[in-house]
């Protein structure tokens with residue numbers, strides 16, 4: 001008996017342990033530390049949003065910070081606020097990344113860069129059919145060509161000054177829309193996917209020079225750009241983008257800087273981003289054998305989750321997107337999910353929760369309701385699934401602290417009392 005359970009235990013733990021050992025032996029490149037303190041950190045788009053938050057944090061960690069953007073007024077404002085709060089001097093450069101000569105002048109003036117963060121980016125959301133090619137070109141020029149200009153201008157001095165200066169970083173600000181194409185973001189997604197090709201190839205070219213490339217993949221982030229974008233974003237785009245939790249610019253900047261310090265090639269920012277980084281690991285470099293282990297183990301399960309997700313997103317001609325949005329409204333008229341429309345925060349259900357739907361079909365019930373605390377963030381999820389509609393549902397998230405949101409629930413007291421614990425209810 002004891003022998004049998006020992007045999008089972010061995011069978012259970014031996015294969016993963018061997019895999020872990022194998023990965024520890026083969027995973028390259030080796031981990032490396034890129035210091036921030038006392039180093040020249042150059043941030044494009046550093047006058048606003050994520051770039052400004054990065055400049056703040058780098059300065060407060062003792063870096064010599066330079067920021068580049070078009071508007072000198074915004075740059076001066078940023079410089080003032082950073083200097084006031086950190087006491088560190090900031091150099092500003094007014095230039096458009098689309099203008100190589102202007103970028104080259106700025107870089108020459110700034111001196112050799114240790115950490116280059118290519119963060120500038122623009123987005124005009126629109127379905128391709130309705131979008132003018134001028135807007136498409138604008139996004140590709142600023143996001144992709146602008147990044148080439150920046151790197152071309154900075155690389156020679158970064159390389160030649162490397163001896164005695166330690167490891168350097170070239171970090172590109174992508175987006176989760178650079179990991180998965182999003183409705184309404186054709187040009188934007190193309191520009192951000194382009195950054196990935198650039199990064200993967202460049203890493204091979206510069207690793208010999210002790211330069212380490214990173215790609216940051218933020219979800220929607222509260223910045224002036226997001227506010228502008230939300231004014232004209234197609235509804236479907238908002239619904240899909242809401243599948244990944246919104247972050248604050250400071251939080252994204254912190255994740256990015258932490259990733260840069262460990263020279264991570266891929267830097268996800270939230271839990272959904274972590275899943276996306278596993279789903280899209282592809283042939284990208286991986287320094288951490290533990291992450292490589294997670295990628296190998298979780299890839300299949302995540303692929304299944306993604307396929308379920310897509311069974312929601314890609315409705316056939318007979319179940320057009322229009323009707324799926326209408327169904328959201330129909331739900332909103334029935335008693336239980338009224339809260340979803342009231343707070344205007346509904347989004348397409350995406351499945352890691354697919355099993356729930358299967359469960360409700362098995363139980364032959366029309367609705368399943370799940371209340372679960374998110375173990376990663378202080379918020380609760382309310383999921384309403386309609387088994388009759390097959391693979392369509394609605395999810396709603398409120399912060400655990402958002403009591404007004406909770407009280408608006410028709411079943412508020414009952415759910416609120418329980419939603420702080422991860423547990424499921426079905427009826």
Ligand SMILES: NC(=O)C1=CN([C@@H]2O[C@H](COP(=O)(O)OP(=O)(O)OC[C@H]3O[C@@H](n4cnc5c(N)ncnc54)[C@H](OP(=O)(O)O)[C@@H]3O)[C@@H](O)[C@H]2O)C=CC1
Pocket residue numbers: 044045046047048049050051068069070071072074095096097098119120121122123142146173174175176217218219220221222223224225226
């Ligand atoms: N906010 C979000 O939801 C997300 C943003 N991202 C990415 O993060 C990056 C920063 O975005 P965010 O902070 O939101 O944007 P903001 O609009 O707040 O900031 C953009 C910065 O880029 C500068 N910039 C824009 N165009 C140019 C240009 N042609 N040449 C030089 N500088 C330029 C802007 O200054 P100025 O206008 O004066 O030139 C500003 O400093 C972008 O690459 C974006 O794609 C990724 C995922 C989500």
Ligand SMILES: CCCCCCCCCCCCCCCC(=O)[C@@H](N)CO
Pocket residue numbers: 123175176177180182218219220221225226229240241242243244272275276279302305306350
């Ligand atoms: C395997 C499981 C995956 C689960 C989640 C998938 C969700 C994808 C959502 C992507 C959201 C992209 C937002 C980009 C916003 C942006 O870049 C602009 N706002 C810039 O201004």
